[in-house]
Amino acid sequence: MVKRCSLCGASAVTWIPESKQYLCAEHYLEYFERRVLKTIEKFRLLKNVKKLLIAVSGGKDSTVLLYVMHKFFSREINLVGFTIDLGIGKYSRESTEIAIRNYKKLGIEYIVVNLKRSYGFDIDDSVRFRKWIKRPPCSICGIVKRYLMNKVALEINADAIATGHNLDDLALFMMSALQGGKVEELTKLTLYNPSINGFVAKIKPLGLVSDKETLLYALISGLEFYEEECPYAPQRGLRTTIIKALDVAENNHPGFKRYFVLNMIRRVIPKLPKPQGRIMRCAICNMPASNNVCSFCKIRARINEVIQKYRNK
Amino acid sequence: MVKRCSLCGASAVTWIPESKQYLCAEHYLEYFERRVLKTIEKFRLLKNVKKLLIAVSGGKDSTVLLYVMHKFFSREINLVGFTIDLGIGKYSRESTEIAIRNYKKLGIEYIVVNLKRSYGFDIDDSVRFRKWIKRPPCSICGIVKRYLMNKVALEINADAIATGHNLDDLALFMMSALQGGKVEELTKLTLYNPSINGFVAKIKPLGLVSDKETLLYALISGLEFYEEECPYAPQRGLRTTIIKALDVAENNHPGFKRYFVLNMIRRVIPKLPKPQGRIMRCAICNMPASNNVCSFCKIRARINEVIQKYRNK
Numbered sequence: 001m002v003k004r005c006s007l008c009g010a011s012a013v014t015w016i017p018e019s020k021q022y023l024c025a026e027h028y029l030e031y032f033e034r035r036v037l038k039t040i041e042k043f044r045l046l047k048n049v050k051k052l053l054i055a056v057s058g059g060k061d062s063t064v065l066l067y068v069m070h071k072f073f074s075r076e077i078n079l080v081g082f083t084i085d086l087g088i089g090k091y092s093r094e095s096t097e098i099a100i101r102n103y104k105k106l107g108i109e110y111i112v113v114n115l116k117r118s119y120g121f122d123i124d125d126s127v128r129f130r131k132w133i134k135r136p137p138c139s140i141c142g143i144v145k146r147y148l149m150n151k152v153a154l155e156i157n158a159d160a161i162a163t164g165h166n167l168d169d170l171a172l173f174m175m176s177a178l179q180g181g182k183v184e185e186l187t188k189l190t191l192y193n194p195s196i197n198g199f200v201a202k203i204k205p206l207g208l209v210s211d212k213e214t215l216l217y218a219l220i221s222g223l224e225f226y227e228e229e230c231p232y233a234p235q236r237g238l239r240t241t242i243i244k245a246l247d248v249a250e251n252n253h254p255g256f257k258r259y260f261v262l263n264m265i266r267r268v269i270p271k272l273p274k275p276q277g278r279i280m281r282c283a284i285c286n287m288p289a290s291n292n293v294c295s296f297c298k299i300r301a302r303i304n305e306v307i308q309k310y311r312n313k
Numbered sequence: 314m315v316k317r318c319s320l321c322g323a324s325a326v327t328w329i330p331e332s333k334q335y336l337c338a339e340h341y342l343e344y345f346e347r348r349v350l351k352t353i354e355k356f357r358l359l360k361n362v363k364k365l366l367i368a369v370s371g372g373k374d375s376t377v378l379l380y381v382m383h384k385f386f387s388r389e390i391n392l393v394g395f396t397i398d399l400g401i402g403k404y405s406r407e408s409t410e411i412a413i414r415n416y417k418k419l420g421i422e423y424i425v426v427n428l429k430r431s432y433g434f435d436i437d438d439s440v441r442f443r444k445w446i447k448r449p450p451c452s453i454c455g456i457v458k459r460y461l462m463n464k465v466a467l468e469i470n471a472d473a474i475a476t477g478h479n480l481d482d483l484a485l486f487m488m489s490a491l492q493g494g495k496v497e498e499l500t501k502l503t504l505y506n507p508s509i510n511g512f513v514a515k516i517k518p519l520g521l522v523s524d525k526e527t528l529l530y531a532l533i534s535g536l537e538f539y540e541e542e543c544p545y546a547p548q549r550g551l552r553t554t555i556i557k558a559l560d561v562a563e564n565n566h567p568g569f570k571r572y573f574v575l576n577m578i579r580r581v582i583p584k585l586p587k588p589q590g591r592i593m594r595c596a597i598c599n600m601p602a603s604n605n606v607c608s609f610c611k612i613r614a615r616i617n618e619v620i621q622k623y624r625n626k
Contacts, residue, residue, distance in 0.1 A: 259493070263494025
């Protein structure tokens with residue numbers, strides 16, 4: 001039997017367990033946007049932001065982020081899209097194409113960096129030469145993304161970088177950091193990370209909407225996004241275990257993740273000591289770094305060296 | 314097929330996933346005791362303790378605690394058992410009897426307080442008159458236990474109170490406190506809570522052995538313990554949800570809870586600000602309190618008032 005929207009009686013597309021409401025497509029979009037706008041307002045994510053770099057992979061989260069930011073803020077804020085072609089075969093090719101199509105469709109200024117062309121290596125190389133590089137590709141990919149986002153944001157004088165991390169990402173990262181006792185990582189798991197030591201501020205406008213909610217918004221809005229997961233995404237391991245456990249909690253107690261993330265952000269994380277760190281510059285690229293040479297330049301040198309040495313093996 | 318002990322080849326009683334070992338009864342008992350003794354040593358739980366009050370309900374955890382403390386420390390430390398007859402029908406009657414039998418068997422000095430006889434009310438009253446008292450029985454039971462443990466420990470000049478909380482209890486309490494953003498509660502979730510503001514120090518020697526491990530130890534050692542759960546223990550709700558989620562994590566990733574609890578204790582909790590609080594005395598009972606009148610005296614007065622008023626309803 002078709003359920004009816006609790007607000008208007010039209011046929012419903014979803015059930016919001018926390019507020020015990022069925023919502024139709026129209027009211028669902030409203031609900032989702034209101035939640036994102038409230039997050040931005042309450043946590044002052046766009047305070048003093050005149051130019052914003054939006055990190056877009058082409059997947060559902062970053063596509064929804066781009067779309068919502070454009071819909072509500074393109075008049076007041078100079079929005080610039082940013083996509084990295086990470087060189088993960090078809091995955092990177094197609095998702096980058098989709099990102100570019102969305103930029104064009106919305107008329108948003110954008111920057112695309114091709115990792116291989118600009119820096120001589122890509123993520124496929126980090127997998128192909130893995131046994132010599134001795135660092136998992138996901139870790140390298142993280143370093144690359146953080147470095148390039150920050151570099152480009154500095155170059156264009158952006159006041160902040162927006163990423164598409166959602167509620168499920170935050171809950172997972174928090175639980176992993178807690179389980180591993182990683183206090184410094186925990187302190188960064190907020191919706192607004194201020195600019196510190198030369199790093200540009202970062203915001204997570206989708207941090208309080210769930211994975212499913214974001215997917216439904218993308219589908220109902222008819223957004224074009226890349227649907228496949230990264231082929232290197234781990235299918236097992238601690239990360240998968242924590243995702244499963246959090247899903248059990250959420251299914252038994254709808255709203256579990258939202259309360260957990262909100263209480264961590266509001267009450268627990270602010271009580272932890274902020275990481276101090278010094279303002280340093282990388283001796284190679286002159287970008288902000290926490291060591292003499294930044295992680296990106298180190299890994300770039302290492303992979304390029306390995307490629308030269310073992311390319312024919 | 315019977316599995317063989319990885320250490321001696323005798324028939325195994327259990328599998329320890331973290332160390333990937335099958336163990337026979339004898340080696341299991343050794344393993345368990347070693348873990349408890351290591352916990353006591355590493356976290357200096359018995360430093361400067363000459364007299365220890367052991368809180369014993371008669372259930373498996375506190376019975377194992379009593380037995381292990383007696384086995385290893387009865388020569389150096391003056392051990393005193395402490396049991397409260399909470400007045401939860403047959404549950405309290407039988408578990409108290411078992412506790413007393415164990416004290417006698419081991420030749421341990423002990424104190425039993427009958428809540429109804431000493432203070433005019435019991436937990437069954439708090440359930441029977443619930444609608445007038447407006448406070449869940451589990452919350453009242455917690456106040457009663459904490460108050461009486463501390464009172465008796467002060468009266469006999471004990472240096473610390475040992476409770477039977479195990480790894481699963483700690484993981485559950487931590488996750489609940491994190492999800493609810495309860496920072497002050499979190500700071501108390503350690504293996505050693507120092508004496509503060511007139512409250513006696515508390516230790517949790519079983520804090521790093523699991524529920525199952527403790528049960529197996531009790532069974533193999535042939536200890537007599539009360540097997541039933543409290544009839545008022547909630548069968549649903551957030552607590553049950555968190556237990557389920559943590560069990561999923563543990564089953565997928567053996568050792569999950571132990572790493573979580575250890576990392577919380579070692580790395581996260583020490584970074585949180587310690588609760589300050591003032592040294593106060595309850596105007597009624599003169600025991601340490603965090604308000605003018607302590608929670609116990611408040612709830613005692615309230616329940617006794619309600620009993621007088623509604624006893625015939």
